Amino acid sequence: MFVFKNINHLEHHLNKKRAEGQSIGFVPTMGALHQGHLSLIKKSLEANHYTVCSIYVNPTQFNNKKDFETYPQTIDADVKLLLDTGCNVLFLPSTNEMYASSLDVAEINYGSITNNYEGALRPGHFNGVVAIVKKLFTITNPDAVYFGQKDLQQCLVINKLIETEFPKIKMNIVDTIRETNGLAMSSRNMRLTSTQKDIAVNLSKALFYAKQEILSGGPIDQTIENAKLIFLMDSNFRLEYFDLINMETMEKETTLNTKNKYALIIACWCADVRLIDNVLLTE
Numbered sequence: 001m002f003v004f005k006n007i008n009h010l011e012h013h014l015n016k017k018r019a020e021g022q023s024i025g026f027v028p029t030m031g032a033l034h035q036g037h038l039s040l041i042k043k044s045l046e047a048n049h050y051t052v053c054s055i056y057v058n059p060t061q062f063n064n065k066k067d068f069e070t071y072p073q074t075i076d077a078d079v080k081l082l083l084d085t086g087c088n089v090l091f092l093p094s095t096n097e098m099y100a101s102s103l104d105v106a107e108i109n110y111g112s113i114t115n116n117y118e119g120a121l122r123p124g125h126f127n128g129v130v131a132i133v134k135k136l137f138t139i140t141n142p143d144a145v146y147f148g149q150k151d152l153q154q155c156l157v158i159n160k161l162i163e164t165e166f167p168k169i170k171m172n173i174v175d176t177i178r179e180t181n182g183l184a185m186s187s188r189n190m191r192l193t194s195t196q197k198d199i200a201v202n203l204s205k206a207l208f209y210a211k212q213e214i215l216s217g218g219p220i221d222q223t224i225e226n227a228k229l230i231f232l233m234d235s236n237f238r239l240e241y242f243d244l245i246n247m248e249t250m251e252k253e254t255t256l257n258t259k260n261k262y263a264l265i266i267a268c269w270c271a272d273v274r275l276i277d278n279v280l281l282t283e
């Protein structure tokens with residue numbers, strides 16, 4: 001596996017691969033890799049000649065300083081996992097390399113997709129995400145990119161970015177990988193104690209319960225309220241949202257229409273760690 005820290009060197013390397021007719025798949029991450037990340041890499045390896053993974057903890061997408069400062073960094077273990085998975089290139093830039101002199105980023109407004117939920121609760125988050133993803137897409141110039149459904153709203157934002165600015169890139173959304181007990185894998189899980197991890201499983205339990213009830217005709221609002229009462233009353237939890245949304249718009253919905261696609265989405269603090277998860281109502 002090649003490791004690049006320098007943009008020009010990576011561009012030069014990938015230009016050569018492209019000139020040889022190799023297709024390039026790209027997987028952006030913030031490291032502290034787990035099986036969820038590796039599933040994106042594996043999808044890319046299956047569908048492209050050459051796979052690039054980036055690891056960069058992007059400061060501009062953190063609205064919370066403590067979250068940024070405590071974000072797990074496990075680079076030696078990450079390199080080993082990438083080697084074992086067969087990744088071709090790791091891009092490991094510094095902040096100086098990615099932002100030169102200024103951390104200012106442009107304001108992004110895709111309407112409700114950037115303004116609702118994560119956009120409202122984490123002001124500036126999607127501005128930072130779009131800024132770094134644009135830079136990374138421009139540097140790697142990939143044929144295909146891989147993002148996790150775990151960050152559903154981020155997927156909608158990236159879909160919009162690709163549609164408006166990178167129409168040649170093929171977007172792939174990859175299913176959420178879970179622990180055997182249902183907890184969605186996340187780098188932030190490393191910050192939970194084992195007791196908190198056991199409690200955090202209830203986020204996925206609440207989602208799966210509500211999905212099943214709604215698909216069997218249960219009333220949406222009442223079902224979500226019941227799921228909160230059954231699964232989310234632990235004093236370690238502080239729920240931020242638990243809603244059914246329209247997957248085109250990220251708008252809350254209270255009735256179903258066969259024309260639309262829906263997901264149940266949840267964000268909840270478990271002690272001082274913020275977790276998000278979601279399930280699609282129908283595939």
Ligand code: AMP
Nearest residue numbers: 029030031036147148150151176177185
């Ligand atoms: P992150 O390092 O958290 O920025 O995540 C990098 C990519 O991995 C994003 O596209 C995430 O949606 C994806 N990802 C994170 N957790 C999972 C998971 N449990 N299953 C599948 N993809 C994931």
